[in-house]
Amino acid sequence: MQYMTNNQHREIFIRELISNANDALEKLRLSALTDKNLWDGNPLNITIKALKNEDGKGGRIIITDTGIGMSADELTTNLGTLAKSGTSDFLAKAESQDGTGNGNLIGAFGLGFYSSFLVADRVTVASIPPKSAKVPDPVQHVFSSHADEASFEIYPDPRGNTLGRGTEITLFLKSDATEYLETDKITELINKHSSFSSSFPVFIFTQRTEEVPDEDPITEESPISSSEVTEAPSEAEPEKNDDDDEAIIEEVTEENEKKEASAPKTKSVLIDEWVQLNAQAPLWTRDPKNVTDDEYILFYNAFFKDFTKPLAWHHFSGDSGSGVSFKAILYLPGKLAEEYWQQPLASKSKDIKLMVKRTFITSDLGDHSLPKWASWVKVVIDADDLPLNVSRETLQSNRFLKQLKGIIIKRLIQVFTKISDEDPEKFREIEKTYGSIFKLGAVEDLKNREKLASLTRFTTTQRNETTLDQYLANKKKGQKQIFYLAEMGKTPEHLAQSVFVEKLHARGYEVLLLTEPLDEILFGNLRQWKNVPFQDIAKAGLKFGDEDEDPEAEKEEQERLKEKYSPLLEWLKTEAKDTVRDVVLSNRLVKSPCAIVAEAGGYTANVQKMMTASNSKANRGGILHEFAMKAKVLEINPRSPLIEGLLRRVRDLPTDDDDKDPETEEELREVASILIDGALVRSGFEVPDSNRFFSHVDRVLRRSLGVSETAPTDETVKPAPPVDPELPTQQEPLVAPPVEKDDGKPKVIIPDHMKNDVRIESH
Numbered sequence: 001m002q003y004m005t006n007n008q009h010r011e012i013f014i015r016e017l018i019s020n021a022n023d024a025l026e027k028l029r030l031s032a033l034t035d036k037n038l039w040d041g042n043p044l045n046i047t048i049k050a051l052k053n054e055d056g057k058g059g060r061i062i063i064t065d066t067g068i069g070m071s072a073d074e075l076t077t078n079l080g081t082l083a084k085s086g087t088s089d090f091l092a093k094a095e096s097q098d099g100t101g102n103g104n105l106i107g108a109f110g111l112g113f114y115s116s117f118l119v120a121d122r123v124t125v126a127s128i129p130p131k132s133a134k135v136p137d138p139v140q141h142v143f144s145s146h147a148d149e150a151s152f153e154i155y156p157d158p159r160g161n162t163l164g165r166g167t168e169i170t171l172f173l174k175s176d177a178t179e180y181l182e183t184d185k186i187t188e189l190i191n192k193h194s195s196f197s198s199s200f201p202v203f204i205f206t207q208r209t210e211e212v213p214d215e216d217p218i219t220e221e222s223p224i225s226s227s228e229v230t231e232a233p234s235e236a237e238p239e240k241n242d243d244d245d246e247a248i249i250e251e252v253t254e255e256n257e258k259k260e261a262s263a264p265k266t267k268s269v270l271i272d273e274w275v276q277l278n279a280q281a282p283l284w285t286r287d288p289k290n291v292t293d294d295e296y297i298l299f300y301n302a303f304f305k306d307f308t309k310p311l312a313w314h315h316f317s318g319d320s321g322s323g324v325s326f327k328a329i330l331y332l333p334g335k336l337a338e339e340y341w342q343q344p345l346a347s348k349s350k351d352i353k354l355m356v357k358r359t360f361i362t363s364d365l366g367d368h369s370l371p372k373w374a375s376w377v378k379v380v381i382d383a384d385d386l387p388l389n390v391s392r393e394t395l396q397s398n399r400f401l402k403q404l405k406g407i408i409i410k411r412l413i414q415v416f417t418k419i420s421d422e423d424p425e426k427f428r429e430i431e432k433t434y435g436s437i438f439k440l441g442a443v444e445d446l447k448n449r450e451k452l453a454s455l456t457r458f459t460t461t462q463r464n465e466t467t468l469d470q471y472l473a474n475k476k477k478g479q480k481q482i483f484y485l486a487e488m489g490k491t492p493e494h495l496a497q498s499v500f501v502e503k504l505h506a507r508g509y510e511v512l513l514l515t516e517p518l519d520e521i522l523f524g525n526l527r528q529w530k531n532v533p534f535q536d537i538a539k540a541g542l543k544f545g546d547e548d549e550d551p552e553a554e555k556e557e558q559e560r561l562k563e564k565y566s567p568l569l570e571w572l573k574t575e576a577k578d579t580v581r582d583v584v585l586s587n588r589l590v591k592s593p594c595a596i597v598a599e600a601g602g603y604t605a606n607v608q609k610m611m612t613a614s615n616s617k618a619n620r621g622g623i624l625h626e627f628a629m630k631a632k633v634l635e636i637n638p639r640s641p642l643i644e645g646l647l648r649r650v651r652d653l654p655t656d657d658d659d660k661d662p663e664t665e666e667e668l669r670e671v672a673s674i675l676i677d678g679a680l681v682r683s684g685f686e687v688p689d690s691n692r693f694f695s696h697v698d699r700v701l702r703r704s705l706g707v708s709e710t711a712p713t714d715e716t717v718k719p720a721p722p723v724d725p726e727l728p729t730q731q732e733p734l735v736a737p738p739v740e741k742d743d744g745k746p747k748v749i750i751p752d753h754m755k756n757d758v759r760i761e762s763h
């Protein structure tokens with residue numbers, strides 16, 4: 001893999017420049033589809049040549065493409081903007097911005113043309129656009145910029161039109177970057193970073209010596225040098241190497257002379273050669289059996305310009321059924337772009353690269369775009385049987401394009417399902433990035449709802465992860481609901497402690513614990529799974545499913561409790577009338593004395609929080625909102641000693657007006673108020689008036705400690721001194737000025753206790 005180490009990051013200049021050249025070639029070819037005059041059919045390629053200076057010190061690398069080229073204006077706008085703001089400053093910032101200062105930022109995102117300055121202190125770009133109706137007489141211009149200067153120059157190329165069409169970039173290498181003058185080094189770099197950066201041929205200039213028969217030995221006083229270009233890669237003669245005349249000199253010794261007398265005479269000649277570096281067929285056309293993981297990753301990096309590691313990929317071929325056969329590779333990116341989650345519903349797929357016979361056609365699927373949930377997927381798909389010169393407009397009505405969406409989505413879901421079935425470890429990794437995508441997909445994509453919802457995983461009161469199918473396989477006899485509890489932003493551990501879970505858990509029922517906002521939206525859309533409805537256990541309607549099996553005795557017991565508690569239920573209904581619409585005996589509590597449950601049309605604590613967070617006045621103003629806020633029930637646990645105690649006290653309250661004791665009643669009312677507020681908090685709601693709550697708690701505490709309820713707290717405090725608008729005159733600075741070191745740089749003061757851990761250098 002090619003993830004950057006400290007010293008490696010500058011190597012990426014070659015990848016960036018080849019990728020730019022590839023784009024320029026692609027642009028020419030695509031523009032020529034509509035304007036035939038732009039391209040005369042001459043080869044489209046990229047050539048690279050390294051030239052050492054004659055004095056042996058330094059040299060330059062020349063990268064040339066026969067692409068769309070740039071006019072003087074385009075050179076200014078495309079390349080000049082950064083030069084103006086200072087190239088070295090920019091590079092320094094880019095190198096340090098990832099916080100490690102090791103340039104991984106450059107490695108990960110690419111700097112384009114400006115990465116040239118990682119290895120060069122001067123760069124010239126000679127460029128000329130093709131002849132067109134708009135530019136009938138193009139002129140070759142040179143853009144020249146120095147790494148240390150915040151300026152650039154553009155001037156007509158004194159050499160005239162040497163390129164014919166395209167761009168030639170010359171990097172004058174820094175003294176510490178001369179290793180890149182070795183052809184082997186560049187070849188290694190291109191194979192490592194850029195073997196897939198161009199779909200056009202990339203040639204490198206090499207020289208090798210060869211022994212050839214000497215047909216004219218008499219004239220040969222010393223070995224002869226001959227230069228010949230074995231393959232001219234472009235219509236424009238590649239720049240003549242000034243140093244081509246340099247010969248390989250072979251020492252003529254006596255021994256050699258003797259040998260030569262007996263052996264047939266040969267001479268060493270220097271052969272110039274253009275060697276193609278990316279001669280292999282495009283990756284997607286190859287047999288998957290012969291492609292290594294590294295190749296898939298390198299291809300992904302170069303082709304989609306995403307230099308992170310993809311999580312998975314799928315290489316497949318097929319037939320559309322409408323007579324188009326295709327080959328494709330589909331990739332799951334290692335992470336989803338931040339922007340995706342900011343506005344998932346506004347996202348549009350831009351990385352479906354449609355090729356025809358190995359040539360890029362478009363990534364704009366127009367009306368046949370992928371659904372939003374899948375808009376991040378990266379795919380190269382090459383159709384053999386579409387016409388090459390198909391225009392974007394005719395493409396839109398092409399049957400294959402209409403089918404493309406279906407083909408990709410089907411495969412994408414297959415990839416996820418296969419990993420889910422066969423490799424749980426890997427799926428866990430995938431789920432970290434795509435877990436929410438499955439939920440979004442199941443909400444958005446009706447056609448694939450079931451398949452996508454099958455992929456979702458949930459934490460439960462019994463295990464760390466389960467699918468909905470696994471949940472159903474674990475349901476208890478008679479269980480007719482899928483139990484879940486949702487509270488966004490909380491942890492599953494927190495939810496597992498909820499008052500609503502206690503009885504279900506104690507009885508051995510499994511409860512799904514949902515912590516993401518999308519979870520509730522998903523269940524709201526699904527409503528049921530394999531005909532079993534979802535039940536929010538914080539809401540009314542909870543059924544264990546075995547109630548019908550209750551023996552008569554148990555039913556009688558229920559009736560008895562109801563009757564016993566009716567005075568408390570009635571009394572509490574009055575006390576809690578501002579908070580709930582009803583008070584009932586609970587069948588969902590074990591230890592807790594009480595809880596607040598939302599009615600069918602009411603807000604659960606979770607929904608209420610979401611409503612507050614969404615801050616929408618429209619949501620919060622209406623009658624429906626008022627109704628939903630109040631649609632709650634206070635459930636009390638008849639087996640709780642606290643509730644039993646309260647029942648006794650309520651029963652003991654005199655009913656006769658004459659015997660009534662307002663003080664006792666008030667005390668009890670305070671207890672009830674704390675109980676109701678406590679139930680709200682226990683159930684995830686907020687207390688409506690926390691001041692009132694704490695003053696009640698204070699009074700009850702005083703009573704329990706035997707402290708007078710009316711005894712005032714000593715509230716005397718020392719008042720502030722009188723107003724004094726006068727400002728302090730400067731006597732001593734509050735902060736000691738930085739002490740200058742001998743070299744004029746400020747000395748940074750570090751507290752003694754931090755001296756061993758911190759080192760700061762000032763520059």
Ligand SMILES: Nc1ncnc2c1ncn2[C@@H]1O[C@H](COP(=O)(O)OP(=O)(O)OP(=O)(O)O)[C@@H](O)[C@H]1O
Binds near residue numbers: 069111167
């Ligand atoms: N070889 C080239 N031929 C024609 N135009 C080029 C060439 N190299 C660069 N350009 C032009 O210069 C622009 C700026 O190039 P640069 O590499 O800085 O950024 P980019 O290619 O747009 O983005 P990035 O490389 O970061 O993805 C390009 O968009 C393109 O228009």
